[in-house]
Amino acid sequence: MTGNQGTAAQADEAEGPRRRPRRSGRTVLALLVAAAVVVPVSAAARPAVPAPAPAALPAGAGPQERYDAHRANAARAAGMAEAHGDRHRADHLRALADPGRRLLDFDARGGGRVTEVLGDLATARRVAVLVPGSDTTLDTYERFRAGAVALHDRLGPGTAVVAWLGYDTPGTVSTEVATTGRADEAAGPLTRFVQQLHGLNPRAGISLLCHSYGSVVCGRAAPGLRAVTDIAVFGSPGTGADSVAGLHTTARVWAGRGADDWIAGVPHTHVTVAGTTVGFGADPVSAGFGARVFPAGPGGHSDYLKPGSVALDSLARIVLGTDRAATPKDTTRD
Structure with a gap:
């Protein structure tokens, strides 16, 4: 969970002295799960960015071999993202492909x-x-x-x-x-x-x-x-x-x-x-x-x-x- 604190408390304060009924934690959770079951998700999913399959590594590959293979895979993924028109993703992938990065595992999909x-x-x-x-x-x-x-x-x-x-x-x-x-x-x-x-x-x-x-x-x-x-x-x-x-x-x-x-x-x-x-x-x-x-x-x-x-x-x-x-x-x- 990430993000900023909500403003519900501020809104209640702005309402003045009028008291609102308090819901228990279990009631709040019940409302959340009811919404999850009944209400369809309306936000459109982000289109998938093309990416290569993860690097194939031999059994027993050491850390340095893994680092080299995954950096190369990140560089390839950056090129595919750039060709797809997603420069934001491409920039992040290029950063991961930097020679100083140590990627033990990596999958751009x-x-x-x-x-x-x-x-x-x-x-x-x-x-x-x-x-x-x-x-x-x-x-x-x-x-x-x-x-x-x-x-x-x-x-x-x-x-x-x-x-x-x-x-x-x-x-x-x-x-x-x-x-x-x-x-x-x-x-x-x-x-x-x-x-x-x-x-x-x-x-x-x-x-x-x-x-x-x-x-x-x-x-x-x-x-x-x-x-x-x-x-x-x-x-x-x-x-x-x-x-x-x-x-x-x-x-x-x-x-x-x-x-x-x-x-x-x-x-x-x-x-x-x-x-x-x-x-x-x-x-x-x-x-x-x-x-x-x-x-x-x-x-x-x-x-x-x-x-x-x-x-x-x-x-x-x-x-x-x-x-x-x-x-x-x-x-x-x-």
Whole structure:
């Protein structure tokens, strides 16, 4: 989930003293799922941009061989996008084809898939895997990557950060963003990727940092992430579980939310209507959920990985293994 905080509260204030009936979170979710079932989507889908199939790699291909093949594939995809008349997509693809980029996986078809490495996976003592939320595609990937760069800069030498856009993220304005469907599809690929990372460097501590809808992905994958030492969710609408115990993980579970993050207004419950479940359960920063709550400062929904921010510092400490004291009683505010 990405975007700006809505203005409902401002509108209510402008209405004056007139009181409005309050709806429960379950009622709000029921209305959302009813709309998803009954109301057709009217927005036209964006025309597909032509793209090549992913690079074919031999079994056992090493990281450098993968980087070279995927950069070449990105360059080819850029040419196809340019010929199609989509210069915006072509520019993003050319950036990915730059000789300095390390693409462990890449697929330019549809919304796109990118797994990019910052640092040296083979020698890193600590590895952080960033899992993005909604509306993250090839066309918005550079914003996601900027957060990965900021984190890697903060972590310092001997670390690696992986920007994992390994699933089809839902749109913020869509019915799918309120259900676990996309997360269910992403859980298997994320689990397998973490297993591959562990195989490449069994000595490294691996942390999973999950933003917004990405925390639903991490929650679905959690039972199979045995190589992960820490799972941190931030700007989270919920994980799909009602408590840390419900995640069935041996990893330490952390949660943070900025003081100005609109996600706090999302109903933290779930309801099933007409066979569709909407909502993601308990608020991860609530004491009842049981996560270790880390300081996230005054930022908004897109501010967690900003250079110099309280949240970035907290996440870096989690990855480095230097923040072990936080408990569910801590505050998200600095």
